[in-house]
Amino acid sequence: MNDATYDVRYDVLLRGGRVLDGTGAPAYRADVAVTGDRITAIGRLDGARARTEIDASGRYVSPGFVDAHVHGDAAVLDPDVQLAALRQGVTTFVLGQDGLSYAPATPAALAYVTRYFAAINGTHPGLGEGPVSVADLLATYDRTTAVNTAYLVPHGTVRHSALGATARGADASDLAAMTKAVEQGLDEGACGLSTGLEYVPGRYADAAELAALLAPVAARGLPHVSHMRGYEGAAGPAMREMLDVARSSGVATHVSHYHGPAAELIAMVDDARAEGLDLTYDAYPYLRGCSILAMVALPRDLDDPDPDRVVAALTEPATRRRLATDVDPALWPRITLAHVPAADFRWAEGRRLVDAAAEVGATPAEFCADLLVATDLVASAVFDQPPTNSDESVRALLRHPAHVGGSDGIYIGGSPHPRGWGAFARLLARHVVELGDWTWEQAVVHLASHPARRFRLADRGLLRVGLAADIAVIDPARVADRADYGDARRPAAGIDDVLVAGVPVLAAGALTGHTPGRPVRPS
Secondary structure, X not given: OEEOOOOOOEEEEEEEEEEOOOXXXXXXXXXXXXXXXXXXXXXXXXXXXXXXXXXXXXXXXXXXXXEOOEEOOOHHHOHHHHHHHHOOOEEEEEEOHHHOOOOOEOHHHHHHHHXXXXXXXXXXXXXXXXXXXXXXXXXXOOOOOOXXXXXXXXXXXXXXXXHOOOOOOOOHHHHHHHHHHHHHHHHOOOOOEEEEOOOOOHHHOOHHHHHHHHHXXXXXXXXXXXXXXXXHHHHHHHHHHHHHHHXXXXXXXXXXXXXXXHHHHHHHHHHHHHHOOOEEEEEOOOXXXXXXXXXXXXXXXXXXXXXXXXXXXXXXXXXXXXXXXXXXXXXXHHEXXXXXXXXXXXXXXOOEHHHHHHHOOOOHHHHHHHHHHHOOOOOEEEEEOOOOXXXXXXXXXXXXXXXXXXXXXXXXXXXXXXXHHHHHHHHXXXXXXHOOOOOHHHXXXXXXXHHHHHOOOOOOOOOOOOOEOOEEEEOOXXXXXXXXXXXXXXXXXXXXXXXEOOEEEEEOOEEOOOOOOOEOOOO
């Protein structure tokens, strides 16, 4: 990247690249000019000059990618996480996933969500004790980060704010309070509503509660984004619930990290779309997942809206016996410990749970209970998915036109899942270059224009004059994911120049220090 000293016509000029415009049309040779935060010209601009020029020869020029599912609600403020995203061409994070984030929240709900999901979202440094509105939260992302942010109203947080730490069903007054909070969040710029139906307290909602809260979302043409009530063997019933809610509320539906037996899952998607339902999903290219250890390992009836009661129960001999007898013994070897914030157990990060238990002479159930008590439930795990998922299933789900790109990136822990540092690069390097599951043109549709449309981010996802200048420059010969389960924080290779809002935020593979990222609202 060179600074020009002659008369300036444009602010930034990307010369000599092959443009992937996000429509699926074949790539074509063109220069791309940017003035302010907008694309102002695309074509052969041989005589043009700019304050900053980027030689894109031999590389693709693409709209910045939109990560449709990522847990960056606090981490997006970390420059290392921004680097991880930008080195994969990701310029927008969609936050507020799984029904659990920081707003809109009462002080009690904020404290609960921060604790319960600490191993996933971390702790936001700028919110205090609450209450927090969606507007308050979005303000913390305004020009404080190098990537843009979009935000979903999180149902679990809204539910805790209205009902507190309870598992009971919502009555009419609860629904009124929750609906008001959802409407206000949408008014303040949220791009939909998310649910986490395997997490507490979202799992206590029935279909009638969901349909009621989704009515204002449907009225605005925004999506319901859901971590369903189950995956793998339970994905069929869980998807049927999603479709019933879609029919009753009229809402567009987007399923988070859809995975499992592809033939069954794709047939359900095809049938729903043939029926006229607006259904999409994101999926990441790995056969291991990551979540809070309590959700992965504890029987459902041991979970409680009050984490203190869960911790207390885990000290009781009867509960420990239940873990030993009621948990499928095949689960324990599939678990690798990702985040263990307790001094006496930190050594176990990155270890298989069964190996760590054997090292201290404990059974897996005993060790899991001890670890959860020691960490106050703030522990996470990477886990092997069961045989109902396979590489063939992953590839089939990625190829489907209902798919959009999402990493499910989690940036907390000493041994995190590598997907936050490598999912998008892996999609390009493996599924485009190596396997040919997508062409380059198709990849940009899946990773940029489809998710932008899904969340109504109308001026992103395409390279077109007048749209926002979120642009990634991709070297097809060098693009590679370098993060793995042994070294998850290695940034990807092959994307060295990225603009956000017309500002170079990545140059020669390094952060420039500029933070032009904005909260992006649906339009």
